Amino acid sequence: MSPGPGPGARERDGGRRLRVLEVCGSAAGGVRSHVLACARLLAADRHDVVLLAPAEVLAGADAGGAHTGVLRIGPRPSPGDAAVIARLRRLGRRADVVHAHGLRAGALAALALGGRRPGRARLVVTEHNLPVGGRLTVAVGERLAAVIAQRADHVLVVSPDLARRALELGAARVELAVVPTPPRSTDGLAPRASSIESAWRGGRARVLTVARLAPQKGLDLLLEAAALLADRPEGRDPLVWAVAGEGPERGALEERIGARGLPVRLLGRREDVPALLEAADVVVQTSLWEGQPIVVQEALRAGAAVVATDVGGTAQTARGGAVLVEPRAQALAGAVAALLDDPGALAGARRRSAAAGARLPDEEDLRDQLRRVVVAPRPGPGR
Known part of the structure; x- marks a missing residue:
């Protein structure tokens, strides 16, 4: 090469x-x-x-x-x-x-x-x-x-x-x-704080995924990891996992989320993704394969803590700024919980993310x- x-x-x-x-x-x-x-x-x-x-x-x-x-x-x-x-x-x-x-x-x-x-x-x-x-x-x-x-x-x-x-x-x-990373259009409108807050209504721990609702994005992994996180010990902040994006899997996802009572909220297509990235506690990529994932780049530029599946070109894209795990639900849930439950680890992840974001092409x-x-x-x- x-x-x-x-x-x-x-x-x-x-x-x-x-x-x-x-x-x-x-x-x-x-x-x-x-x-x-x-x-x-x-x-x-x-x-x-x-x-x-x-x-x-x-x-x-x-x-x-x-x-x-x-x-x-x-x-x-x-x-x-x-x-x-x-x-x-x-x-x-x-x-x-x-x-x-x-x-x-x-x-x-x-x-x-x-x-x-x-x-x-x-x-x-x-x-x-x-x-x-x-x-x-x-x-x-x-x-x-x-x-x-x-x-x-x-x-x-x-x-x-x-x-x-x-x-x-x-x-x-x-x-x-x-x-x-291509620039995102916001049509010149500043995001409303109420709209950002509503993305995680009912949750104090904010997890975010930005992805097309399609099989490659590992949405089954996402739901399984969310189920594991929902069973965290009492005393932990209640969690809501917001998913911004549309796609052919939406109907099936809605049925499974409702049937299992999962703490996952489908936001649909959003024009305020940069603001969501800044407001999230942890940004998670659950994909089965990625080349140079744009959302990971955007999350790094936003200085967000990132957990991502170690697939395709994700590791090279992240440049040491993300927690990389195998594409398994337990690995994803464990990495997210480790950040949410340890303020020091979360702050360190954000610092590494921002440093990596400064090195992006x-x-x-x-x-x-x-x-x-x-x-x-x-x-x-x-x-």
């Missing part, structure tokens, strides 16, 4: 104006923000940038000076993929660099451009996720990753486990992607990586 940026990485590229094609499929949250930031930063460096993505990704998007166009790449293989490949092949002939985001977009771009050869547009692929689910989902993800590894000039990945996989599959160059670090990797000249024949 290639090392990160060196001391001189912020030197401007040597004045070449390139034609860059940014491509992505279905993307939301941090992935969408990252794609838009790449297009915006490259355009700000006066390259000719075209961003191709599904309409929902482009809706209301700020791509800076980049041009945009709709390209329908869905989350699963479809008959429309042939037309996508044909379009990317045609546009790729006029591009100097194609930068694709995600396994689906990366593999389609790789098929469109063909193998690594002189005269072909350079292909850079950023892999944002590890497919989690059934055997077929995992197998398809492995096949897409293999196509990318065999044809891309450079593979950027969001976690060390993805880097190991890319190298094992034969990727020519691999390094960790720089994924800075920013958009200038992303600009450096784009200049080195996306805008870099093609390596010579000795590669």
